[in-house]
Every structure is written in structure tokens, then in C-alpha cells.
Amino acid sequence: MNWLQIWLLTPALLLLGISTHEVVLRQAKHEPSINDNADLFCDVYSQVQELEPDDVILLGASRMQTGFDLKVFHNKFPRRKSILLAQSGRGSSYPVFEEIVKKSDFKGIVIIEETEDTLMSRKYKGQKYTQKEFVDYCNRQFTLNQQVNHRISALLESQFVFVKNEGSPLRRLWVNLLSQRQLPEQFYFKTILSREQLIDYDRADILSLEEFRDRVMEEVKEKAQQSVMSPEEWLGKTEHWWSTVNQFRARGGRVIFVRMPVSQERWKFESQIAPTENYWNRFVDKLNVKSIHFADYPDLSNFNLPDTSHMDMGDKPVFTRLLLTHLENELQ
Numbered sequence: 001m002n003w004l005q006i007w008l009l010t011p012a013l014l015l016l017g018i019s020t021h022e023v024v025l026r027q028a029k030h031e032p033s034i035n036d037n038a039d040l041f042c043d044v045y046s047q048v049q050e051l052e053p054d055d056v057i058l059l060g061a062s063r064m065q066t067g068f069d070l071k072v073f074h075n076k077f078p079r080r081k082s083i084l085l086a087q088s089g090r091g092s093s094y095p096v097f098e099e100i101v102k103k104s105d106f107k108g109i110v111i112i113e114e115t116e117d118t119l120m121s122r123k124y125k126g127q128k129y130t131q132k133e134f135v136d137y138c139n140r141q142f143t144l145n146q147q148v149n150h151r152i153s154a155l156l157e158s159q160f161v162f163v164k165n166e167g168s169p170l171r172r173l174w175v176n177l178l179s180q181r182q183l184p185e186q187f188y189f190k191t192i193l194s195r196e197q198l199i200d201y202d203r204a205d206i207l208s209l210e211e212f213r214d215r216v217m218e219e220v221k222e223k224a225q226q227s228v229m230s231p232e233e234w235l236g237k238t239e240h241w242w243s244t245v246n247q248f249r250a251r252g253g254r255v256i257f258v259r260m261p262v263s264q265e266r267w268k269f270e271s272q273i274a275p276t277e278n279y280w281n282r283f284v285d286k287l288n289v290k291s292i293h294f295a296d297y298p299d300l301s302n303f304n305l306p307d308t309s310h311m312d313m314g315d316k317p318v319f320t321r322l323l324l325t326h327l328e329n330e331l332q
Contacts, residue, residue, distance in 0.1 A: 032157060033187065033189075034195075035157060036088065036191040038137040039147075041138070042142040042146075044083050044194075047081075048104050049104055049105070051083070052108065054079075054109075055106075056331075057083055057110045058113075059093035059112045060093050060260070061087060061118070063309060065196060066311050066313075067319055067320070069316045070084060070196060072320040084196060086113065092118040092131065093118075093131055094244075095130060096135055101247055107252040109254045111258055113260050116273070199310055199313055212307055224270075235282055246287075254290075255290075256291065257290075258291065259295070261305065262305060262309055263309070265308065280293055281293075290330050300322055303319060
């Protein structure tokens with residue numbers, strides 16, 4: 001075999017291998033998904049300076065990522081832009097809000113999804129993961145070259161299953177085929193370019209999902225049996241929000257706090273830990289800001305949340321339309 005044949009055969013074999021991986025993974029019902037990493041966050045975060053006073057930034061955690069539908073917002077407000085900067089599993093969104101207030105000129109609307117626990121959480125050091133890490137990464141490491149490379153990678157990730165690096169099914173493919181003689185189980189959630197996360201519970205393994213729900217509920221029940229912090233002490237631990245919110249409003253910005261739905265089973269115990277009227281309501285009254293607490297609105301409280309906390313992608317547009325209806329006066 002001469003060098004010309006080798007040069008022709010090598011890319012052909014590579015293409016065949018890639019195609020085989022893609023076909024096998026799609027047969028296993030895997031779908032393309034974007035890595036929800038710091039690069040994706042920074043790419044969206046870089047748009048903050050371009051926003052107008054009528055535009056919207058969405059902060060929070062996984063419930064905002066899985067529960068708010070940006071397409072529904074854009075259909076209702078076609079001339080306004082909204083960007084999603086919520087971060088899953090990294091606690092309070094306060095570091096991102098603080099950065100926006102102190103380092104940008106944005107004076108539009110910020111919708112912030114928090115819980116009673118995260119509202120009083122400000123500690124950065126000593127925590128394994130916080131939302132501040134992504135902000136620091138954007139400030140120090142997210143160069144133009146990094147942004148270009150990320151956009152190319154994200155575009156490929158949005159089209160092909162095999163490209164995804166973090167948590168890739170590709171790494172599990174041959175392990176499953178060789179050791180268990182079966183295709184790897186598909187993921188039931190995915191991330192898209194807007195940073196929204198889509199959950200399809202019909203794709204989830206029922207037993208695994210039930211075990212996860214049971215573990216979550218055990219933790220919630222255990223917490224409900226512990227001594228509860230007084231409303232006064234809790235309110236004092238939220239004071240870091242006060243000056244930052246007031247600074248943002250002083251330049252014309254508006255803030256809306258949202259408590260996203262949890263399952264009725266879970267809320268039964270969480271409402272014992274922090275009754276709305278003694279905790280959430282006192283916080284928003286202190287700040288004199290608009291808020292939506294799902295428990296105060298029957299139409300926001302009746303969604304099925306199989307893992308107790310996150311919304312199925314089929315319910316996401318319906319929930320968003322209802323939420324926007326309740327926020328209509330604030331958004332007009």
C-alpha cells in the first residue's frame with residue numbers, strides 16, 4: 001500500500017467510524033445536547049452589555065433552566081430579548097446578579113429564581129461549586145479565541161450526538177457493548193444553545209427516577225424535623241440582597257423574584273420549614289419588589305414534577321405562559 005492509498009483510506013475509515021458511532025447512539029435514542037459548562041455560560045453572559053432597558057435576564061438554578069421557555073417569551077414579546085444565566089446545582093444566583101449590577105450598565109428587568117435556602121446563602125469560599133466560579137471564569141479566561149472555539153464546538157454538539165464531551169454516551173458505548181452486550185441507556189434531559197434544559201420523563205428509567213425521588217424526599221423530611229431558623233434570623237441573613245437590589249433600581253432596573261414550583265408532596269414539608277407568610281413574603285416586602293410564589297397561584301401549583309423539582313419539557317411552555325400572565329403588568 002502506497003502513501004496515497006494511506007492518505008485516502010485514513011479519512012475514509014475515520015468518517016466510517018464516526019458515522020457508525022452516530023448511528024448506533026441514535027438507535028439507542030440518544031439526542032444531541034450542548035455541554036452546560038462555563039464557556040456556554042460566558043457566551044450568553046457576554047450579551048449583557050448589548051441588552052436594552054426593556055430586555056430581560058433570567059437568573060436562578062436548574063428550576064429556571066428547566067421551567068422557563070424562551071420561545072414562549074419571544075412569541076409574547078417579539079421585540080424584546082431575554083437571556084438565561086441560571087446555573088444548575090451551584091446555589092444562589094446572587095454572585096451573577098451582583099456582577100451585573102456592579103460591572104455592567106444593564107437597567108432592564110431581572111427575574112430571579114431563588115428559594116428560602118439560597119436567598120440567605122452568600123458564602124463563596126469553601127463551597128465546592130458556586131455561581132461565582134462561572135463569573136470569574138468569564139472575567140479571567142474567556143478570551144475571543146475561547147469564544148470562537150466554543151461556538152464551533154457548540155454548533156457541532158447541537159447537531160451530532162458523538163461530539164458531546166462531558167458526560168458523553170460515547171465513552172459508555174463500547175463499555176456497554178463489550179461488557180453488557182447492550183446499548184447505553186439514553187439521557188432523559190438535554191441542554192440547548194440558549195442554555196435551557198429540556199427534560200423528557202418518558203425517556204427516564206422509572207425505577208431510577210423513583211429511587212431518586214425517594215432520596216430527595218427523605219432529605220426534605222429530615223430537614224423538616226430539625227430545628228427551624230426564626231424568621232428574624234433568616235431575614236437578617238438575606239441582607240446582602242438589599243443594597244444590591246436598591247443600587248440596581250436606582251439606575252432604572254427592575255427586579256422580580258420567583259419561587260418556582262415543587263411537587264405538592266415536597267411542598268407539604270418545605271412549607272413547614274419556611275411558611276411563605278413568615279419568610280418569603282417578609283423578604284419581598286422588605287425589598288418592596290414584585291414576586292411570584294407558586295404556592296400563591298393554583299394554576300402554577302398543579303404541575304406533575306416526577307423528581308419533585310423539575311418540569312417536563314411538555315409542561316414548560318404552558319407554565320411559562322401562565323407565569324408571564326401573572327407578570328404582565330411588570331413586563332409591559
